[in-house]
Amino acid sequence: MNDSSWGAPSHPGQWGPSQQGAVPAGPAHGAAHAAQTRPMPTVPETGGDQDDRHRGAARPSGPPAGGSRSAEPPRRPEESAVPQKKRAGRDLRAAIGVGVGLGAVIIASLFFVKDVFVGVITAAVVVGLWELTTRLEERKGIRIPLVPLAVGGAAMIVAGYVRGTEGAWFAMAVTALALLVWRMAEPPENYLRDVTAGIFAAFYVPFLATFVALMLAADDGAERVLTFLLLTVVSDTGAYAVGWRFGTHKLAPRISPGKTREGLYGGVAFAMIAGALCMEFLVEGGSWWQGLILGFAVAISATLGDLGESMIKRDLGIKDMGKLLPGHGGIMDRLDSLLPTAPVVWLLLVLFVGN
Template identity: 75%
Template sequence: MNDSSRGAPPAAGHRAPSDQGACPAGPARDEPEAQQTRPMPIVPDGPAPDGPLPGGGRGAAHRAGPLFRDETPQEPMAQNPAPHPAPDQPPQKKRAGRDLRAAIGVGVGLGAVVVASLFIVKAVFVGVIAAAVVVGLWELTSRLDEKKGIKAPIVPLAVGGAMMVVAGYVWGTEGAWLAMALTALAVLVWRMTQPPDGYLRDVTAGVFAVFYVPFLATFVALMLTPHDGPWRVLTFVILTVISDTGAYAVGWRFGRHKLAPRISPGKTREGLVGAVTFAMVAGALCMQFLVDDGVWWQGLLLGLGAAVSATLGDLGESMIKRDLGIKDMGTLLPGHGGIMDRLDSLLPTAPVVWLLLVLFVGSH
């Protein structure tokens, strides 16, 4: 067998260098090759190393090309090679962008607080709403100041926002409207104590904050006033949560067509269908078994309205966050972001659910 790892035979009258230096005079040319005293090099099982051989220097068997002729040279690795999954590994599945364990844990904890306060003392739940409003206003005004330099006065917003929720629960819609007007007026007056530069910008943001957070949250307090108020509020919370869950589950699994890519690239049309479907089923069950004098077909309409308003509310806050250049409004809730990141779909859904419930079963 020819040793393919050896070089070409030396020319006549010329001695070829060996791996270890000069080679002693070899046998005559007509001697058989088997009688040579030089041992055959041991071919390793794997590819030959790039460095020198154990004896020092580089042997004739190690050249620039591959060790064997049928071996394919390896291309140099790219600077940043793209990762390729191993053939025996399944393709990676989609992963959620947030810590699901933390999100579920925080969600369950918040749900326990809501349910406990709802069915123990109504006034405690009103306090929970007011506290959420104050924290949400603080997050919103802080981000406006950090990213846009807009200084909406937080003191009249926080005090007036909490009073709006209480006024809505105690005096109904008239109390809510009156408290909103007084809060907006307090924002205008409070800002007068500072230099006039940016006055219009700051008070406009303040009045927007009054409407966006405490006024919409007041409808939750209005839902609480009837004799079956806790069940109405629970229905409202269930519909909103189920809508968000249906949109997430269906969109994550089947989402292909973007719903509003410029506003929220993660939302899909399939997710919207999932939100509507889940919310309509939940609405029919809630109206049939939780709300007094409710009928299942009313729950279908209630679920449809809740799913649409929740989606629009989520898109609305996404538009605000895109304008501010942020991902979340805060970091208070692990896995969720801030309070406003949880109120985004609840706030616009509250007046829709309140109005439909009043039309279907009355306000008492």
């Protein structure tokens, strides 16, 4: 069904008895008119207002038995379909305040001491792993060893920053092996399920975040990371604003009912404009047309990342991964679009301007 028809007001005369049993005035039709306007006997309601509305059935409008209070006149279809004011789905004041605070910490650490920013990435990864493993155990009974996962995740970030892609892959392999061995201390039941989920978590959170450290290791690493963050935030904000104001066609109603196609188009447009500006004035050796490609790729990957985490949350039956950030949810609810976007931005920047 076309989503633009959801909640659309009925056309006048489409429902209700007012135009189904109209009788011309005059004495010749008096008896027929009286027979048709005679009150119908009360019958048990089986479907509520929705069933009555679709069947076009009229309810008795007389006063209740034993009382003199007049009954409320039935609403017309056009009166019941009063458009409701759109409301934002989160606390915008808290979300903006937390976003500004996080942005200040990121910018300060990014441009003054790169090593501190590596610590910020590592802390976000460890907290995100804790949220993910906790929700998996609560909702699905999946027990992932957090200690080797957190230590291995931190090692991936540091190894990627110091040793590049080879270091990141080596740390990922060691982390997977540590999960396999650590889980052997528990009973063998669900061993395969737990270690499989652990390897997925290691790849999903710390390994993808390693590409941020790889960007940071470049000579103009601060500018590259800032471009990555700006484009992702601009894409998310543009999609949210345009979708909230103009969105009517659902993008993926089974996964994330709040997302619309119009929001996706808005996110793509905002990200492409921001990408052209960043590549032209922020990244050394970049061009505006490269920024258009980069912005388009960021908008698509950020949307897919958001939908991917929504799939996980729907499978777990939860709304947010955590409550650490007021107005945002948990750390994982902020990393959802950043994680899959990091390797995309890293790869395109390497192709466009090199290492």
